[in-house]
Amino acid sequence: MGMTKMHDDNDRDFEGLEAFFTAARDAAPEPEPAFLTQMALQAEVIATERREAEAAALAALVARRQTSQKRGLVATLAAAFGGWGALGGMAGGMATATVAGLWIGLAQAPSLMQSMGLQSTVVASASAEENYLNDADILALALMD
């Protein structure tokens, strides 16, 4: 085979090369110790970055799970009350009831105040003020006379 013959030729013709290879192996270039130290530091940086990325990913995963668990709780409650539609209706109903309660509260306030004796105090105070002013007017007229 041609390839085999070529290699045989190489082995015979390039025997002198081995002396060059030997010399080059003996004079192998070596890296500076500081360079190797830098390499090791680089490994630590990469490891630190990886740990931080993993921690961030874990935190994000925990946050997603907590969110989904909360949603799960609400969904469970919603199901207990007949589904989201019913819960929405309930929420609307609750809002309506709240507004209605406020109106009823305001409307009933005077009677409530009266029943508590508060309104009579106010009225009495107003009457006293009217009486006081009337008395002042009378006094002024008397002085003018």
Next chain:
Amino acid sequence: MAFDAQSELSDEALLVLYGNGDGAAARALVARLGPVAFRVAFRMLGDRTEAEDLAQEAMLRLWKIAPEWRTGEAKVSTWIYRVTTNLATDRLRRRRGVGLDEAPEVADGAASALEGLIAHDRAAALEMALAQLPARQRQAVVLRHLEGLSNPEIAEAMEIGVEAVESLTARGKRALAALLAERREELGYGHD
């Protein structure tokens, strides 16, 4: 746990330990593989600064791949050889802008003029000659004759067949022989 370059743990075991956050394992790997990456890069590129840059890039890739390393699939050292020589080949391509297999064809018998140089000159002359080889030939010759890898190991590192490795090595050696013969003339070593 302390590791050093003489640790009995395999490169792969150290890499797995590093992937699990063991800094000492990384230092042991640097002690073992850092010089390899640098040496190969230097022999491929012929420049210390570039070799350091490239070796660091190769090791950086190793650190990043560590957590996903598939045990039993490849030797870590072979992986380092592959990544380092491929990165070097890419740089040589950009530097030269020539095809990988544009090898100068050299007449047989040129190596006979190589004898007689002192060791220092031989090493320096070989370095200069290697720098003139096409990247893939240089890659194969460096791995075979300077790093001492077997042809199957080189085939795995270069992701080619064993016969292709043999072909690249043979062509590279032929070109080296011619280049070194020229170098001998330049250095004043005349023919006997």
